[in-house]
Amino acid sequence: MESMQTDVLVIGGGLAGLTAAIAARRAGAEVLLVCKRRPGRSGNTLIAAGNLTSLPEDDSVEGLAIDTFGGGREIADPTLVRTLAEGAAEAVDFLQGCGVRLLRVDGRLQARRVPGHSRARTIFPELGAVPVQTAGLTLTLPLLAEARRLGVRFAEGLMVARLARNGERVAGALALDGSGGWLALRARATILATGGGGRLYAGSNNTRDITGDGYALALEAGAALRDMEFIQFHPAMGLTPVRIILPTTLFGDGAVLRNRYGERFLLNSVTGGEPVAGRDEMSQAIDRELRAGKGIGEGVYLDLSQIPADLAATRYAPLWALLRRRGCDPAQNMPTVGLAVHFFMGGMVIDSHGGSTVPGLYGAGEVCGGVHGANRLGGNALLEAVVFGRRAGARAAAERTETAGVFDPPPAGNGPWTVEELTGLRAALRQLLWRHAGVIRSAEGLAAGLAQWRELDDTCRSWRLAEPVPLFLETSLMLRSARCILLAAQARLESRGAHCREDYPMLDDEWRGHLRIESGVGEGEPVVRFVPQELPE
Template sequence: MTLTVDQLDTDVLIVGGGLAGLRAAIAAAEGGVRVMIACKRKAGRSGNTLVAEGGIAVGSPNVDPEDSIEQHVADTLASGKDLCDPILSRMLAENSEKEVFGLTRFGVVLGRDKSGNLLRGQPPGHTKRRSLRAESDHLPKNARGQSITIPLLKFAENLGVTLLDRTPILRLLSRDGAIESALAMDEEKERYLVIHAKAVIIAAGGAGQMFSLTNNTADITGDSYALALDAGADLRDMEFPQFYPNWGISPFRSTISSVMMGEGAVFRNKNQERFMPSYYPEAKDMATRDQTSLAIFQEVQAGRGVEGGVYLDASGVDREVLEVKFHHLTEAMRRLNLEFGKDPVIVTPVVHHYMGGISVNRHLESGVHGLFAAGEACGGTHGANRLSGNAFSECIVFGALSGAAATEYARGREMPRPAGKESIAAMLPSLAFQEEGPDIADLRREMREINWKKNGIIRTEESLLAG
């Protein structure tokens, strides 16, 4: 079958329709340029934003009277083992209050208690109660992120942003060190698209599905990094996947917010021993995600695990707090005729986030002129380990900043000229059918297993090279 090839053009093309991509689209559209979003699945209804717990870190005395931007920066750098890009970490902290509270103008509702006060939490690694969240109790537990993405999606559509759903970007093309166009596959209309753009923002998430154990959605397959690298951009810190220690595996499979640890939950091994103080006497169960994942891994390796994980004991969390802040979890347990905080819950670490990503400057621009990045696609903000809530803050803040920067860049550039037939032919992938050769599903399964074993919780230079 021969597919047709159509050509489109836009001022700013955004790759990815999650939180970062939608926020970037709004910023660019409000800047007065034409904006197009190309999403592998459906914008606002796919990707990791959809299933995330939704914590949003805001370092401000208006959230916690004892907090500050400086303290947020300090916590971020400490969690990242001082391997963060300090400029990016500061940009995140300095802009979080403005951009997070600015979500309300798009129709996002921040979670509040019965008295109308903001629901605040203190996840591990944070020294203050700076974690907020959107109101999402009305949504299924695997779609709570829509409490943010759907209002942003509607706002973007009202601004005239063009949406190309089920249209994965296959390649980004640059010329003379500047981005020029993208090759996409419109799956619904069964055609190729050559999209010419003055600027491109990559916001297609991370690479969790490159590992055999992950809580990432099926569409998070490293597209951001592959596209950027192929276009001539540099990547950084790709040896740093993050492992989330609170992935529930029994009696249900679900992310359990690490904010719960700040409310009094603790980890116990199969002997009901609280083991975290023996690994981290000061932080105890408030140790950072990388530290907690390592401790759980070591307990399991020592034979003190439970079904490949450990118990999460929430009996020390106030019942009202459980019902208000973690309502979806208490409801999930009730549906199984169990009670959260009394009946056992087993958790284990899985790949959750990628700290590595596209190397960018303070304008969130890569080494390829006109190619920007936002959200998990962007590397350097979190160093070797990310704090809870900083991912959503990064998507919101860097989405807004990259959208504004791409708009400014696009204003000063002419539209790349349409591609000729020969240029288009050179872009298209080979679709020749091969009767013999490796099975792609088997290769993918093997690659994911290798990544888990060689770039897992415990990794060395030797294991990374062997992988």
């Protein structure tokens, strides 16, 4: 078996991974970054709308922390929330120092207010020649160039099968290359930056490589997870005339949702409507309209007619141009938008430096939980990636423990299977989660989902091959992560934020806290336990 040695191993090539790699390299560590596809050109950062929470001079750390904690329905980790807010100003400086160009008007950063934030603090990168559909390249490509300049090593096209352990420590990872060869990635410290799990669901705007690998990898290495029931559905997934995520800054600037009868239905459930509603509230309202037969196909109308002309000509110019090219004049025509799985609030338990509950293992970005609680405010995902990427990279670089982990490949199993059979199993898993762990859930649906999950898992286990391939390994990890979602959603007997139970429709103070998931004995079912909330001081 071939091997590669490094001080810090970063798994994931999006904004969090690149930031962590740069921070670790600047701290003097040798850094190897690996990912399933191409670093800087894959993962969800690529297609992010570009909204980035900042901290303007007239804003405060306390204000941002209060909005973030409240937006997460008061169950986020107060220390992580505070860390996020305190790191906002330096995160913007870091990005600009790496060559990221941010949109300015008359020399000043153009900050807009996103629903859930109490003031205008959301900024946006300057697109230049980058298409609006891949706005995230304005962030990742400058960071990729900076990482290369610093001497970060890269290995793309690697499927990480599991994290390697040496006693209680993580000592790197075992990966499979595209030709089926095993590779031992030996490291003093490992940073998970694999992103979320949007592609575990049938309806998602995530890129194809975001399949929840990191959750399963962390759990099997002994790390705890939290908040896995909280899946954010984006309320503005473009359906016609373009299939892209539309920025939620639109709602703070005058856009409103309307059903097929032209009614501004969000006012029925949220006082104040779009400017103040969270993504969870918007998504649940859209779902109710669709169930009542008041939608337009699979979505509703997005009325952009009240967006000010100066914003249409600056902040939204690329989007307006795209809509017009597709025959939709935003001042006169209404595009349709629907729901799509967008972001996972839950993930690996970390401390303020990205450290997991297992020595030697760190995390940054969407693979981690605790920062957002039950709902995420717009702009906080990119901020989280930078703030915790920097902190995880710096802390991981300080690791000095020499380890020699166990890198034995998984045992061979039975076959055969075909690519078509495996693809069908993956599609069934995605439909299962969309149907039973979607916007609105119930005890009956979740029980049915777990029963179907067991059938799929049994089938997948019967297909293990003597010659493993990346697609099969990815599917196995998808199944393990999906079980965590179902178990957590089944356990929380209330509705809070993005977790909505039709059989427990009210928020219940008895459930103010998070559900922690830890690995069971052997290959047994993960253990789910409730941890009461620690309130901020």
